[in-house]
Structures are given as C-alpha cells and as structure tokens.
Amino acid sequence: MFFVIPDESKQSIEKFMKKESLHVPVLLDNGRKVNRLFGVWALPTSYLIDRHGMVRYRVMGAQDWTGTEAISAINHLLKEN
Amino acid sequence: MRANLVPIVIFVSFLTLQGCAELRPTSRNRSLIPLQKADLEAVLAENEGLEVTWEDAKDVRDFYRGGVQQKAKAEKRFQEKVYLEALKFYRSSNDFFSKLLLYIRGDSAEYFLFEGAHILFFPDLLVADNYFKMGTIERTLGHEEEAQSCWKRSFSFVQKSLQSEQTEWGLSLERKISNSLESKE
Numbered sequence: 001m002f003f004v005i006p007d008e009s010k011q012s013i014e015k016f017m018k019k020e021s022l023h024v025p026v027l028l029d030n031g032r033k034v035n036r037l038f039g040v041w042a043l044p045t046s047y048l049i050d051r052h053g054m055v056r057y058r059v060m061g062a063q064d065w066t067g068t069e070a071i072s073a074i075n076h077l078l079k080e081n
Numbered sequence: 082m083r084a085n086l087v088p089i090v091i092f093v094s095f096l097t098l099q100g101c102a103e104l105r106p107t108s109r110n111r112s113l114i115p116l117q118k119a120d121l122e123a124v125l126a127e128n129e130g131l132e133v134t135w136e137d138a139k140d141v142r143d144f145y146r147g148g149v150q151q152k153a154k155a156e157k158r159f160q161e162k163v164y165l166e167a168l169k170f171y172r173s174s175n176d177f178f179s180k181l182l183l184y185i186r187g188d189s190a191e192y193f194l195f196e197g198a199h200i201l202f203f204p205d206l207l208v209a210d211n212y213f214k215m216g217t218i219e220r221t222l223g224h225e226e227e228a229q230s231c232w233k234r235s236f237s238f239v240q241k242s243l244q245s246e247q248t249e250w251g252l253s254l255e256r257k258i259s260n261s262l263e264s265k266e
Binding site for chain 2: 002003005006007032034035036037038039040041042044045047048055060
C-alpha cells in the first residue's frame with residue numbers, strides 16, 4: 001500500500017503523516033505525472049491492483065477501508081491465483 | 082512464476098492535503114487559444130497511461146480518456162496508411178465521445194478537475210477531427226458519398242467546439258473541412 005500525493009513539499013507531507021499517525025510509503029508526485037498516467041480526476045482516488053498488475057477496483061472519494069465491502073473486495077483478490 | 086515476485090494486492094491511494102476535490106468547468110476563455118497550448122499531440126499525451134476499456138468506463142471522464150486513447154490508436158494506423166483499422170478505431174473513439182456528450186458539452190482548454198489540475202477537454206473537436214480523417218480515408222478508398230457525409234458531420238462538431246472555445250486548432254480544422262467539402266472529386 002502506498003499514497004501518491006501531488007505537488008506537496010516533503011515537509012508538509014511528513015507533518016500530515018505524523019499528525020494522522022500514518023505509516024505508509026508516499027510517492028511525491030510533483031508535476032502530477034503519476035496522476036496523469038492513472039487518469040485521476042478527483043481526489044482522493046484509490047486503486048486496488050491485483051497480482052497480475054491489473055486495476056481491479058477504483059474508488060473515488062473517501063472510503064472506509066475497514067468496512068465490510070472493502071475487506072470483501074480485498075479478500076476476493078487475495079483468494080485469486 | 083512472475084506472479085510470485087509481485088505483491089499479492091497493491092493498494093494505491095491518490096490524496097490531496099488541501100481539502101475536497103470537485104469537478105467544475107472554469108469560466109470560458111473567449112480569446113484565441115494558440116496551437117502551442119492546445120493541439121492533438123498535447124491531448125494525446127495527457128491521456129497516455131492506464132488504458133480505459135469500454136467495459137470499465139464508468140464516469141464521463143473515463144469516456145473522454147477512452148475516446149482519446151482509441152483516437153491515439155487510430156492516428157497511428159492513419160499515419161501507417163492502414164485505413165480500415167484506422168476507421169475501426171476512429172469509430173470506436175467516437176462511440177466513447179458520443180456517450181460522454183450525452184452528459185457534458187463544452188470544449189475547454191482549461192477544464193477544471195481539482196485544485197491545481199486542469200486538462201485539455203475537447204470532445205467536440207476530437208469528434209470533428211475523427212470525422213474529418215474518416216472522410217479523408219473514405220475519399221482515398223473511392224467512397225465519395227461517405228466522405229462528404231463524414232465531412233458534413235465534422236463541420237457540425239467543429240462549429241460546436243468553436244462556440245465553446247476559440248482555438249487555432251479548431252479554426253485550422255474548419256478551413257480544412259471547408260476545402261474538402263468544396264473539392265468534390
């Protein structure tokens with residue numbers, strides 16, 4: 001799991017991560033190249049990518065990743081070969 | 082074997098620290114947009130990357146991206162003079178754009194996505210360009226009636242584009258279409 005954050009300084013991201021107690025790798029997307037390659041047109045947007053590199057789920061907007069639906073989607077992918 | 086080397090599931094989340102995202106067009110810029118700011122190459126480059134298939138397209142922006150990506154394939158075949166393949170991709174591109182145009186109208190050189198992010202948004206002009214090139218192919222194949230029909234459609238779409246945004250790109254295409262319509266074989 002990792003975050004992609006466009007056009008933010010390393011300092012402000014570190015401050016945010018510390019404040020929210022998040023311990024997740026962050027890709028600094030200055031210039032929004034990764035945003036463009038994924039075709040992101042709203043923030044936040046999350047993607048679940050399977051072991052074959054295929055995007056299987058996309059969620060635009062805030063999402064409770066501890067909820068039943070999200071856990072079910074992740075479990076479904078984990079069971080696949 | 083290769084599957085064992087990659088993580089089982091990758092979770093990627095694109096975030097902003099600045100607040101909620103929103104989608105709204107910026108106010109229309111009525112000044113002439115030069116080719117350096119808006120042209121086909123720039124639009125194609127903006128939509129490279131993760132491919133949108135018809136089955137996966139859900140939102141209007143997906144249909145725009147899908148339409149541009151199909152157009153990129155068509156342009157390549159057109160350059161290679163593989164005309165029947167090119168026609169197939171131009172039609173597919175127009176299918177994506179047609180779906181989009183049911184919901185959103187209005188070309189824009191600065192379409193607002195979210196804070197600090199704008200894109201070139203030219204569905205009408207891209208459809209016009211598709212029909213123009215389809216007409217060129219039809220004439221090359223000796224189908225004059227189909228060619229004229231494509232150019233008439235092209236002209237209608239370029240007019241819609243120019244009503245929304247005055248671009249050098251659109252004006253140039255308008256001239257090419259007019260010349261083609263006047264030059265009956």
